Amino acid sequence: MVRPLLVIPLLAAAVGGLWLARGALQRWRDLRAAETYELAGDRWPMLMRAGGAMVCGVCVTALTVLTALGAFGGLSRGGAGADRAGSAIDAAAAGAWPRSAPGSVPGAAVRQQAAPPDAVASAAPAASASATPGGTPAVTSRFDSVGHPGGGELLQSAVLGPDGKPRNVRVWLPPQYAKESNARFPVVVIHAATPRKTADAEVPDVFEGIGAALQTGRVRPFILVAPEAPSGTAHPCELVAAAPAAVADDATLRTTIAASFRTFPPGPASWGTLGVEGGAPCAAAAGLARPDLYGVAAAVSGRYDAAALTQTGAEAPAGSSAKLLLAAAKGDAAGLDAARKLQSALKAGPGPAAKADVRISDNVQDYSADRERLRLLRQAAQFLAEALAKAS
Known part of the structure; x- marks a missing residue:
């Protein structure tokens, strides 16, 4: 024995x-x-x-x-x-069950557990129908649960886009959303680069990367919003620098998310933007164009049109300054070169562009591209969470 x-x-x-x-x-x-x-x-x-x-x-x-x-x-x-x-105790317990109330099932009281918080019910009331600045009302939507990636909950609904047409929007709630029923959370909008697709369709492990960062306990949890990329061009983020309002001034999305979930009010103190690979230029453009709406932006493994984004930053609202992280793996020579060129162009640019706080992450290295992407996502999540925490 x-x-x-x-x-x-x-x-x-x-x-x-x-x-x-x-x-x-x-x-x-x-x-x-x-x-x-x-x-x-x-x-x-x-x-x-x-x-x-x-x-x-x-x-x-x-x-x-x-x-x-x-x-x-x-x-x-x-x-x-x-x-x-032990056998004697089991026998005694077995003999005690017949004396239970008629119709009762042995052990039922032990197995009965409190129902977990219903994140969908608490997080998905109908969106407010209040009008946006352009006069277009926010879509009255119900967000339905479609999965539980990264330890959180993923919901989906249709929300009007800047062009007035419905588009799919996915919302990832961190695990803390269901556990802290009275808490409000910052919001990060993650951009996609393929028309009619959300970012998680392009980067399947994006929620796992963000969830892993939250599990460390050093990152303030936030809600991740993934709208479909607009159609009309094969590569929306290649053209977005010429028309940054297409991704930055998305009033209907902000109104609907704020009405449907427990978020802080939209604004630079609590809203940020993120882009990975093909979606990175969209995030950079949104952060540079409207730092008065998005207090921080993170672009991961992107390629950038430095001249166009510098012009975008120069036309930002007066009195605001963008805060931007450009992250790429240590072995991604092309990505790091594009990030450094954008940083230099902004520094030498006119007006608000020169005031942008641009930081570069160039130290992530691992044995596979997938592992490096997860680490870059964790860094981006930490950067976004820290910046939003300081702003609020």
Whole structure:
């Protein structure tokens, strides 16, 4: 009976040690990649996981030695007595069930649990029909749940676009939305680059990347809104610099989201924008064109028309300044070159363009493009959350 009694704690200690060691390695790698200006890394999570892994290692060693020496041999006799006692308790409990109320089911009270918060019901009332500045009323929409990626909840509805036509809009609620029923959340609009598609169709792991960043506990949770890219051109984000209002001044979207979910009021203190790969120029254009609407923008692995975006930044409302992160993997030479050219062009540009706070992340490196994209998304999420927290 020695080995059967010790195998469970031995396996638990071994599995726990491996999990903690893996977590410590992950945090160590994150620290190496957390040199992006304000994205300071926290060493305590890594040190705590490393210490926990060492403790588990000591436990595994001790349990292995005890098993080999048979130090708990006497437990076999006690175990038989315990088994008999357990059987007696089970028999007594079984004999007690017939005395329950008629029609009751044994154990029903134990198995009954409180129903989880209904995120859909609380988060999806009909949108307000108040008119936008252009006179177009917001669509009265019901957002329906379509999945639970990244630990949160994904909902979908149809909302009028800037052209007055309905388009699909997806909303990702962080796990904290259902848990904190009275809390309000910032909003980040994520842009797509393919007509009639949302960003998650182009970057399937976008919600996992944002969810992973929130799980660290260092990132303030926010709602992610993914509208369909407009049609009419094969590459909307290549033309958006010439007409940034097409993605920036989306009053109907802001009105509908604010009426349907527990968000902070639309404005630079609580709304930001994000773009990944082909959608990166859209995010950069929106952030540069309307810093009075979006307080922060993050563009990941993008290619940019520096001259057009500089002109866009120069025409921004007076008295406002954009805050922009341009992130690319360390091995993405073309992406980093495009980011540096845009940074230099804005710095030398006229008016509000020269006041833009443009930062570049160039330190993410991993063994695959997918892993690098996840790490870049985590950095972008941290940058957005920190900037919105400071603004509010």
